[in-house]
Every structure is written in structure tokens, then in C-alpha cells.
Amino acid sequence: MSASGSERAKTPSDIRAMKGGAPIVCLTAYTTPVARLVDAEADLVLVGDSVGMVLHGMDSTLGVTMELMILHGQAVARGCTRGCLVIDMPFGSYEESPEQAFRNAARLMRETGAAAVKLEGGVAMAETIRFLTARSVPVMGHVGLTPQAINTLGGYKVQGRGADRARVMADARAVAEAGAFSVVLEKVPAGLAAEVTAELAIPTVGIGAGVDCDGQVLVVDDMLGLFDAFKPKFVKRYATLAEDARSAIASYAQEVRTRAFPAPEHIFADE
Ligand code: KIV
Numbered sequence: 001m002s003a004s005g006s007e008r009a010k011t012p013s014d015i016r017a018m019k020g021g022a023p024i025v026c027l028t029a030y031t032t033p034v035a036r037l038v039d040a041e042a043d044l045v046l047v048g049d050s051v052g053m054v055l056h057g058m059d060s061t062l063g064v065t066m067e068l069m070i071l072h073g074q075a076v077a078r079g080c081t082r083g084c085l086v087i088d089m090p091f092g093s094y095e096e097s098p099e100q101a102f103r104n105a106a107r108l109m110r111e112t113g114a115a116a117v118k119l120e121g122g123v124a125m126a127e128t129i130r131f132l133t134a135r136s137v138p139v140m141g142h143v144g145l146t147p148q149a150i151n152t153l154g155g156y157k158v159q160g161r162g163a164d165r166a167r168v169m170a171d172a173r174a175v176a177e178a179g180a181f182s183v184v185l186e187k188v189p190a191g192l193a194a195e196v197t198a199e200l201a202i203p204t205v206g207i208g209a210g211v212d213c214d215g216q217v218l219v220v221d222d223m224l225g226l227f228d229a230f231k232p233k234f235v236k237r238y239a240t241l242a243e244d245a246r247s248a249i250a251s252y253a254q255e256v257r258t259r260a261f262p263a264p265e266h267i268f269a270d271e
């Protein structure tokens with residue numbers, strides 16, 4: 001609660017303080033109406049760069065731009081009053097140098113009102129995360145499967161099996177030591193995610209990383225069954241909105257063709 005008695009939005013420090021406590025609920029949102037729905041329940045509302053694939057039909061997140069993220073970030077901010085609003089830094093907006101990352105992170109926060117940015121990468125991004133956090137930019141890390149790196153990772157494979165375990169562990173450690181307030185673990189074996197969660201002082205938020213993470217995140221369109229072109233194993237569908245929409249659209253089309261719609265209650269009388 002704020003000094004005025006009304007509920008205030010959660011901050012990155014609030015999320016950091018949830019380590020080891022009640023599981024952190026995180027969902028993506030890309031539009032105002034969905035942000036309103038998500039914000040009613042979520043601790044953390046993420047404007048993910050998955051927006052490129054989910055709403056814009058891109059094959060990967062690589063084509064997402066700063067402008068696209070800002071537009072969706074602004075829309076989500078209008079529907080978000082409780083959750084901690086975090087926005088993804090798109091591919092190419094932070095990897096070149098810490099200075100480039102700061103410039104773009106500050107722009108994302110200034111133009112959208114997001115409380116923090118998320119960026120992908122572990123050891124290689126530690127210096128950048130340190131630079132940003134020292135300059136008042138809270139950072140959420142993202143290690144394991146990092147979708148912006150699919151061309152070097154060789155696709156959307158599980159990360160951290162066998163000899164690769166140490167790499168994912170080192171990435172997670174590096175992000176935490178650099179000052180991130182939390183870290184997404186994507187598509188890593190459940191045992192490894194549990195080990196990372198036990199070792200790190202910051203909360204882990206898992207997607208395809210088992211039940212022992214400090215929180216969970218899903219793409220909202222996946223869990224609502226609205227995006228149903230394919231279903232990753234780690235997605236649980238809590239609704240079948242695409243099916244419902246297909247059926248509603250088919251009914252509408254049929255009623256238009258048979259003149260069953262509009263009915264008298266949808267019509268304006270002449271006088
Ligand atoms: O872009 C995104 O939606 C994400 C989450 C899946 C973690 O990064």
C-alpha cells in the first residue's frame with residue numbers, strides 16, 4: 001500500500017525480496033486490455049520480445065525493434081497498476097557496449113514507464129548488467145535458452161544438459177553477481193534449475209525449468225490457448241480461446257449469410 005492507502009505497483013526491489021518466499025507470478029502482456037487482465041494477478045508483467053512472434057507473425061524475435069517494444073510497452077503500461085512492469089531489450093539494442101545498452105534501456109524506461117529491463121545472456125553480458133544497475137537501471141537477466149541466440153544455439157533446444165550444465169550455472173551466477181534483481185531460466189532441466197535457485201541470492205523465474213524456481217512465467221497467449229499454432233512442452237493451456245474464437249467467427253459468418261444477424265434487438269427503428 002502507498003502512503004495514500006491505495007495499492008502501488010511492485011518494484012524490482014519488491015520482486016528481489018520475494019526470493020525463497022511465495023512463488024512469483026509472471027506473465028507477458030503486449031496490449032492494454034490483456035495487461036489489465038494480467039495485472040490483476042501477476043507480480044511481474046513482462047512486455048516480452050515474444051510479441052514479434054505472437055502478435056506480428058515473425059519467425060523469431062530477431063526482427064523486433066526498439067520502436068515496436070516502445071509501442072507495446074506504452075500500451076501495457078496503460079493497463080498496469082499493480083505488477084512490476086519489465087520490458088525486454090530487443091536484439092541488437094544492448095550487445096555492442098554497456099553505453100549502447102544504457103542509452104536504449106533509459107529510452108525504454110523513459111518512453112514506457114517500465115520499472116526495469118530484461119536482457120538475454122550470462123557471462124558475456126555481466127559487464128553490461130553491472131554498468132546498467134550502477135546507473136539506476138534495474139535488470140532482469142535471462143539465461144538457458146535465449147531465443148535471440150537461436151542462430152548460435154542451433155534452435156530452441158533444452159540448454160544445460162551434460163557438459164553444458166556448468167555453462168548455464170556460470171551464466172546464472174554471473175548475472176546475479178553483476179547485480180540483476182532476478183533472472184529468467186528458460187528451458188533448462190528441472191534439477192539444474194533447482195540447483196541454480198538454491199545457490200543464487202536473487203529469484204529465478206522459470207519457463208520450462210521445473211517447479212523449484214522462485215517463480216514461473218508463461219507467454220499469456222500460450223496459456224490462454226490464443227496462440228495455438230504450436231505448443232511447447234512447457235506450456236499448460238488454461239483456456240482454449242483460439243478454438244472459442246474460431247467457433248464464434250464461424251457462427252457470425254453463418255448468421256450474416258443467412259440474415260439471422262442482425263436481429264431486431266440490434267437494429268435502430270426509423271422513429
Ligand atoms: O519474450 C518473452 O516473452 C520472454 C519470456 C518467455 C520469458 O522472454
